[in-house]
Amino acid sequence: MxxxxxxxxxxxxxxxxxxxxxxxxxxxxxxxxxxxxxxxxxxxxxxxxxxxxxxxxxxxxxxxDVSAFNTLVKTASEVLRRHEQQLHAQLNKSVAVTVQGRRLRVALSIVPDDEGATATLSATDDLGEELARVPVPPTFRLTTASATAWAEGDFERPR
Known part of the structure; x- marks a missing residue:
């Protein structure tokens, strides 16, 4: 069958x-x-x-022929892989900051959705332990300054 x-x-x-x-x-x-x-x-x-x-x-x-087809598959697969990497980079950003002598990594993750994207801001210490996680608008701009301000503000949800 x-x-x-x-x-x-x-x-x-x-x-x-x-x-x-x-x-x-x-x-x-x-x-x-x-x-x-x-x-x-x-x-x-x-x-x-x-x-x-x-x-x-x-x-x-x-x-x-088989040789040309295999070469085309390899090239097209690479195009898709690069596109996925670019999309991942657009949707996931992080910066390293030092606040009160502590080294932190602040990350912004955006989840696209036809109904409306969502985003999360998170902070981890240098051992990888998560210190905070809050929802933010998908339009939130993650910069060193915004990450530092968030950490210095005791990780309160940015407005």
Missing amino acids: TDPDTLQPVHEPRLWSDERWTARVIKNEDDDGWAVSMTLHGEAEPALVGPWTMGRDKKNPKPL
Whole structure:
């Protein structure tokens, strides 16, 4: 019996897929050349779109093959990984401050949500023990000055 969620591999000159990715050679709308798109299964938009090589006849695209597909998977996976790292960095910030001779790490974590993002401000000491955790607006700006003021104010919820 076949699992309907299991995708069958496709190995065609302009369409190549495995259980996670689909490569599709498409006409480049900007010129006479060709492009290739790499889409992760389940996603609406491609993770990567790039130029594709012309075939020997200089009219049609070079056919996809296992080597090209594997290279495209590696490149598209790296694009997704960088995007995830960038998003993580935008949503999670931290600064180190010294207050009353104590070294503290103050962190802001934002959780995106279609209904409305939430954010948490937390402080840990140099041993990693959490000293405080409070909800803040997702628009809160974490800076060295705001972190120091929060710690000096006995970790009361910033207004």
